[in-house]
Amino acid sequence: MALMTAYLLKTSNLGEFFNAIQSARAPERFTQQFLKDLDFRSSNDRLLVGVLKGLGFIDDSGVPQQRYFEFLDQSNSGRVLAEAIEEAYSDLFNLRKDAQNMEIAQVKGKFKSLTQGQKSDNVINNMAATFSALCEQADWSKPSKAKEAKKESVSKENEAANQAPHKSPDSSQLKEELADAEKKLELHYNIQLILPNSRDQAVFDALFTSLKKHLL
Template sequence: MSLTTSYLSSTKNLESIFNSIINARAPERFTTKFLEDLGFKSSTDRLMVGMLKALGLLDENGQPTQRYYEFLDQSQSKKVIAKGIQEAYEDLFNLRKDAQNMSNEDVKNKLKTLTQGQKGDRVIDQMSLTFRALCNYADWTEDPIDQNPTKSTE
């Protein structure tokens, strides 16, 4: 199963955190301390570290990956996040190619199915809200994974 179980309990700082990461020097290891140094001291913001790992920006040890460095390029960052979302939520995209356009209700219902009832409603809500917030941040103008040859690239 390829569905991240990482989620944020609050998405209000999501974009601010991304912007701060873009404007900061890449750390050797991305830790909650680094997040605090960026100005995000709330315990709800700490979950972002797990989310960054799920999106492929950090490895298991919290070290920035190649995708992290690509994310730092502001002309690419929202596309990089879109690619990360497609991998982190691959099972959702397998169910629906344009999962990023699903309503919150649809996402919740699909997550309930995909997690086989292993997650409570509150967690499903948080996972769904996190997915929607990430999708709203990401740039979906070109699908980085689905290289459909019939699609015009002009």
């Protein structure tokens, strides 16, 4: 299941947290101590590390990943975060491609369904609030890299199809088709011959001789 279950108990300082990350030098490992060095010392702030892991910013051991470094570029950080959210909550975006615009009550309902009722209402509420807060920090004005790649792939396929030469059947193929058609065109004639009431053998010989000459 591709649905991030990490959540925050407090989301009001999420923007400050992301700003702090961008202002600081990337650590070798993102630890609780580094979080304190960023001046996030509350016990609730410790949950921020889990959210970073869920978004693919750091791995399970806290080592920053490529997405973390891309996020440091403030000119593109909003788009990077949007892509991370789409990936972390892909099950939700599969249900609705603009899930970032859903009302929080709708998000709660979808989360409850996607987790098959295994999460308590408090957890679902916190998950939905975290998702909503993350979406507010992201930039949704540009298509994601995945969508751009898919669009480009479809465009190239259409272009290749339009440029592909239309092959005409060769002469041997045409000859075979004509031969098959001729075999199917068979004519059958039913000829009825009314014989005269005569015992003269010469009359019958003349009739059959004429039949052979003109029809056979």
